[in-house]
Every structure is written in structure tokens, then in C-alpha cells.
């Protein structure tokens with residue numbers, strides 16, 4: 416599908432999700448969030464990029480001593496994140512509407528990057544991960560948390576079966592983790608199962624050159 420069309424579809428989908436996103440998704444996804452930010456092992460002064468920050472549900476987990484930049488394609492989702500930044504009084508946070516497949520940041524600009532529940536919700540996960548690699552310094556940490564295709568045969572098949580429906584709702588149910596990481600030359604240092612039914616995977620990589 417045409418990339419501009421896919422981008423518009425995502426924008427339209429999250430324009431609809433934005434008012435109800437926290438109500439529907441917060442409780443399901445909550446346990447993985449703290450774990451994902453914890454895996455960044457944030458040190459005083461670290462610059463960290465959150466890709467597809469959405470409504471900013473991860474914001475409470477960041478220490479005030481890091482410099483956080485959050486980007487998202489959806490202005491409506493980001494509006495909610497702006498409200499959350501104000502409520503939490505976080506002057507260390509900058510938010511920008513931006514397409515994660517071509518980010519307006521210099522090479523090696525960030526110490527660390529994280530994407531929670533985003534990689535399986537973007538039309539082009541390879542392009543997003545390549546961009547994350549580009550903007551994170553060599554040996555910087557990249558953490559992703561998403562649902563990936565099960566390695567169990569029956570469950571994997573089921574996820575293939577429901578994939579067309581899930582795509583319509585805005586995410587991929589059968590994105591396979593190992594080939595995805597291989598395509599962007601990332602090797603996981605840690606893969607942990609999180610959330611309900613251990614259905615999501617928390618992946619920590621080091622940005623080796």
C-alpha cells in the first residue's frame with residue numbers, strides 16, 4: 416500500500432482512539448510499562464527518545480533527571496500527552512508530532528530510545544527500528560515492548576488467522592520478532608514476557624555498530 420495512504424490511515428485511526436485510549440488500553444498494558452522504562456536504566460542527564468509516545472501513559476515512570484523527547488504521528492494522541500506533561504509538571508519533556516519512519520533528529524542524538532506497544536502498530540516497523548538505530552548513539556540502549564507472533568505453532572497460526580481483522584483495527588497480530596530484529600541487525604540482550612497471559616514481549620537491545 417502507498418506509504419502516504421498508510422500514514423493517513425494511522426492518523427485517522429488514532430484520531431478516533433485518542434479520547435478513549437487510556438480507558439481501554441491502560442489497564443491491559445500497565446504492567447509492561449514500568450518494566451520497559453526500567454530496562455532503559457536511566458542515568459542523570461540521559462537523553463531518551465520515546466517513539467509513538469501516544470497519550471503519554473509511560474510519563475510517570477521517567478525520573479525528572481532525564482531529558483525525554485516524545486514523538487507521535489497523531490496530533491490527537493499527543494494532545495493528551497501534553498495534558499499529562501502539564502498535570503505531572505515535567506519540564507524535562509519535549510513532545511513533537513513526527514513520523515517515526517523519518518525523524519527530524521541528527522544521527523546519534525539520543526543516549527537511549529524506547530517504543531512501547533508501537534512497533535506492531537506502525538505500518539513499517541523496519542523503517543521505525545532503522546530510524547531508532549540511527550538516532551541512538553553507538554552502544555546506546557533500545558527497548559521495545561510489543562505483541563509479537565507466538566513461537567507456539569497453534570497460537571501463531573491463530574494470530575495469522577486474525578491478522579486481517581487486527582490490521583483493520585490498526586495493529587499487526589503476527590509480527591515475528593526474530594526476523595524483524597535480524598532485518599535491522601539488532602541482537603536482543605534480553606527478551607522477557609510481560610502482561611496478561613505473558614502475551615507481550617519486552618526486548619532490550621544495544622545499538623552495536
Ligand SMILES: C[S@@+](CC[C@H](N)C(=O)[O-])C[C@H]1O[C@@H](n2cnc3c(N)ncnc32)[C@H](O)[C@@H]1O
Pocket residue numbers: 425429466467468469470471472473486487488489492513514515516530531532533536537538
Ligand atoms: C498502540 S499506540 C501506543 C502508544 C504508547 N506508546 C503507549 O504505550 O500507550 C501506537 C502509537 O503509535 C503511533 N504511531 C503509529 N505510526 C507512527 C509513526 N509512523 N510515527 C510515529 N508514531 C506512530 C500512533 O499514533 C499511536 O499513538
